[in-house]
Amino acid sequence: MLRRKQRIDSATVRTSRRGFLKFAGGVGAGLTLMMNLPQAAAETAAAAASKEGDFMPNAFVRIGTDNRVTVFIKHLEMGQGTFTGLATLVAEELDAAWEQIDSEHAAADAGKYANLFWGTVQGTGSSTAIANAFMQMRLAGATARAMLVAAAASEWRVPVAEISVSQGVVSHAASGRQAPFGDLAEPATRQPVPPEDSLRLKTPQEFIYIGKQQQPRKDRGKTDGSAIFTQDIQLPDMLIAVVAHPPLFGARASGVDAAQARQVPGVVDVVQIESGVAVLANDTWSAKKGRDALKIHWDESSAFKGSSPEIMARYRELTQAPGLPARSDGDAASALAAGANVIEADFEFPYLAHATMEPMNCVVRVGDGECEIWNGDQIQTLDQGAAAQVLGIKPEQVRIHTLFAGGSFGRRANPHSDYVLEAVRIAKSRPGTAVKLVWLREDDTRAGYYRPAYAHKIRATLDENGMPEAWEHRIAGQSILKGTAFEGGMVKDGVDSTSVEGAVNLPYRIPNLRVELHTVEEGPPVQWWRSVGSTHTAFSTEVFIDRLARAAGQDPVAYRMQLLEGHPRHQGVLKLAAEKAGWGSELPAGRSLGVAVHESFNTYVAQVAEVSLQDDGGFRVERVVCAVDCGIAVNPDVIRAQMEGGIGYGLSPAMMSEISLDQGRVAQSNFHDYQVLRISQMPEIEVHIVPSAEAPTGVGEPGTPVIAPAVANALESATGQTLSRLPLKLA
Amino acid sequence: MSVTLNVNGTEQSVEVSPDTPLLWAIRDHVRLTGTKFGCGLAQCGACTLHVDGQPTRACVTPVSAVEGKTITTIEGIESSTAKAVQQAWTELEVAQCGYCQSGQIMSAVALLEQNRNPSDADIDAAMNGNICRCATYVRIRKAIKLAAEQLS
Structure with a gap:
């Protein structure tokens, strides 16, 4: 969601990478405007939550006289790790000891806690938590550190430059004096808030937490029943x-x-x-x-009384005709009309419920x-x-x-x-x-706000070398954003960006490329679902490109690598996943590999799935090798966890989940008929993180959309069958 | 009516109708909220606790069926097995959202109490009734093995 806004900001970060690195290297420039006014924040936040003597230099950090450091987390902790990630950024620049940090949800106050990619809205989504808060949290930590140092210098009557900070202790080597943060909290409240351009942030070489060993997560209480939901x-x-x-x-x-x-x-x-x-x-x-x-x-x-087969038939019919243009390079229609061998495919995606464990x-x-x-x-x-x-x-x-x-x-x-x-x-x-x-489980399952159902049609022609000459992609489905606060910013010329994301930014080099959208009015209310548009566009595009590779008689990895020229981060994850998975090597009988690569929310993910065909006509996903490039890897273990979980979440719609409507009634009600992945169906997963100095991007969603096409490609290459519908079923 | 429950070693009298599921008696009346509501149909395992040591789905167990029995919730597990499981869960950072993890841990403890060295198939069989939508399954498997190692 809110992708357009995010793209602009992320693009800014990306294109000004030199500025980013320069800033990270200690020169205050460029991104400083992201920081809230520390003084104003300190006044109000301190009043709200402090004991006497506690030090709250800004809205994000409170240092108590008890030596505890509280980090106020502006993003919802829903398992994706914000309590850990944002605290890591503060602890890094504060030079706190990890053990003294406590994370706490911030108040609802967009004036202080807005998502910096969303203007004045406080919220969590689009995998933006780390990306939008990366500099903000570091500056919050650096501000606190500078004030603690100033307080120590003043107390000890020594120059600021002679003071060092490590693991929550402020020291002056020459005099042998030192004090834990807690002892300096009260004097630090009397220090002026330093201007941001006076703060020196660490270089990546100086990081002690970012990208380093596993800091224990900060969302505790989840193994003894004490965490409160x-x-x-x-x-x-x-x-x-x-x-x-x-x-x-x-x-x-x-x-x-x-x-x-x-x-x-x-x-x-x-x-x-x-x-x-x-x-x-x-x-x-x-x-x-x-x-x-x-x-x-x-x-x-006046109730909705439609049924899923009729809905899908209508969507498929729509994809026969041109829709509103979402991207148009060259002239795909003419190239397709002139092409001798048009390859085409239809894809169908049912409604999906989120089915959170907590209804x-x-x-x-x-x-x-x-x-x-x-x-x-x-x-x-x-x-x-x-x-x-x-x-x-x-x-x-x-x-x-x-x-x-x-x-x-x-x-x-x-x-x-x-x-x-x-x-x-x-x-x-x-x-x-x-x-x-x-809400009881049945209320939750039947409430709507589903991932919309979609139909896709893709047609392509290949040139004499087997490379795609033209690609025409039509999508039909409901708009998620229509009628919401996001419509103005994210629906342009009738095209809801969440309906076509992942298709309009297809990275493959294709001279004639057209993406079209049919937006449909339908009864069930719909909503974003982990990775949003990519839940369906990654599937159709990655399954189709695999079919083109096979039609061209080429290896799917090599074929993609050629078409991804100029997209080094796509290539990087694809190459890494393929290598680590042993792509091209001999497999045991009955096993096959499939690959997919997809970028969502500026994070690049490639996965290789190893599947086995079962005697009962079904299949198992045995192993998944995943490579991810999310820029600077702030918390490597959280990234691995999100890839593992994202793959597991994506396997449910790939293998078994589906909401269907029967004359308006939702056919499913609980986990016996809205089935989801269980432990016996979970593959072994191996995650590899691409080393990167790029600005960090999110990992909550991007692992999810890649697995279904990787599995489908493995099954298609093993069986020769055409799998055009989720959940996947072999004939 | 009044029902007496033995929860985590303490006798508690609760005013509920006899058909009340143990889950809601424990959550709303005994006020221990570590045992979670997920489905109400014994489909997801979030409400797993121990009745006389056996893993039990509290959402479909009426209080009338457990009078006089020993009920242990996530808040009351103290055995060396339980400690090893919780330790392994923390060490491997299994939990994401964490909502299902009380039930996962209660199932894992029961498994290890009965089988000190479970195979992958044993783990799958014992844990298949516990859904985790964050799909932390890879780490659940590893944590059970780690706990088994610690206990051996």
Whole structure:
């Protein structure tokens, strides 16, 4: 999401790489404008969260007299590692000891905690956390360090230049004096905040944490049950709300008989809201029993009643005709018309649910002119605005406590604030009482906000050397951004950038290349899903390029390498993955390799999948070798973890996950019919990180879209079958 | 009605209807929230705890079925096996979002209590009921083996 904005900023970073390195080398220039005003931030943030004597030089760092360093993390920790990554950047420039650092979610306050790639919006997504905060967090740490040093110099009456800092201890070698940060916290509060251009950041050679050994993660409490998620919030007199949601998208409750529900012991109230009928109770089980006892008449007259086969047939029909242009190089239509051997393929992608382990939930307490929200919140600014609008208060009167999210994969970044507003509307009916909205798994699976269904058609011709001469790619599906706050910036000339990303930036050298889009109106609400457009475009483009290589009688890796001339980072990961996977060497009988390479969110990933055909006609993915280039690797182990997990997440739609509609009804409800990858289906995974001095980019999403085409290519080369639909099924 | 539960070595009386799943009694009434809700159908394993030492899906186990039995949650595991599993989980940084990990650890502890040297197939069989959407499975496998090594 928000890719266009990100591209601009990342491109700025990329094209001014010399400036970036110069800055990293210690000359304050170029990127300093990213930093918040430290003084203003210090005033307010210090007031909010400090004990007397604590030192808070800016909105991101607090050093306590107890020698603890708290780093305020502006991005949601949903497993991707922001608590560790952003803390690493601060610790690096602060020269803190890793053990003294605690990470904590920052308040919802876009003035201080905006995503620097998103203007004035605080939020997490597009794999931007490390990329946008890289300099900001380092400067925050360097500012704190400079003030601690100044405080020591003043206390000890020695020159600043003679002071050194290491592992949370400030030292003056000549006099033998030293002090831990905590002892200097109080005096440091009296130091002026230094101008940014006086700060010297470390050179990469000086890094002690960035790219180094594994620092233990900072999102602790996940092995002893002590980590608190939204589901775990307990407040005095809190009520639990379980909601009867409409059976069809667009249906509304037209008659509610709540008599039996109110008889259920523990049930306190029944409230009709826009999105259904909520039962409030003293505990979750009573609320669920109350919900199940409701008798509701649903008005389905304006509800969506479509079915998946009919939807897909319609999309396929659309791809027969030209759509709105998203990219046009040369003249693909003429080249295709003139070409003798046109190779073509159709691809189909079903709706997908995010299926986070923690179903959507939210705790809200509505007060007088204020509202408090506890949520694994992914876009705080939008949720604040939406809640404020419903309650008739100001966004800054909506206070959000951001909690760990039990997975999100994009779901908790709902641009319509769907489940948050549902909770707000229920809580609004009981001012002063905290209400925890609990979605059961079935509510979560059937709520919509799916990865849209898509159909693709690609046609190509090859030149006399077997290289693609023309490539025409048509995509049909719903727009994710239409009707959201992001529409203005990211839908251009009718083309939603999230529908075509990964296709319009196809890196292969093809003289005549055209990408077209048909945007479809459909009933089910849709949303971004880990790696967004690349979830489908990486599949169609990478499976098709493999077919072209085979049609040309060429090796798929060598073929790609030729076509990727001028794209060294694509080539770099492809070459590395192929080498490490033993591409081209002999394999045991029944095994085959497939490869794919794809860039998303400015991170380059190649994967080689080794599959085996099973006696039952199915297949297993045995092993995956992954190479990733995400610029400077801030936390190598987190990067490896995100590649492993991203591959696992991508294997679910590759192998088994699918939401289907039957006359408007979602056919799936829980993990028995919306199946996802389990441990017995998980391949061995090997991750290799390309050494790089480029600006760092994200890793939460880019591992996901590459695995399905790699697996499909292995299966196609092993069986000769054409696999055009996810989840993959062999004939 | 009042139901007495023995949770982590302490007798607790909770006011719930007898059909209440153990999961919700423990989360909402005993107020131990380490045991997670994921599916309500014994499909995902997030609610796994031990009843008389056996890994049990709390979301489909009514409180009426466990009166007089010994219930252990993630907050109450203390055996050397449990410590080895938690240590291995931390050492290999298994957790990502972490929501399923209580259940994963409870299943892994039960496996190692019964089988000190599990093969890949044993691990798959014992852990297949525990979904992790972050797909930390590679590290779960490694951590179980590491814990087994530590215990041998």
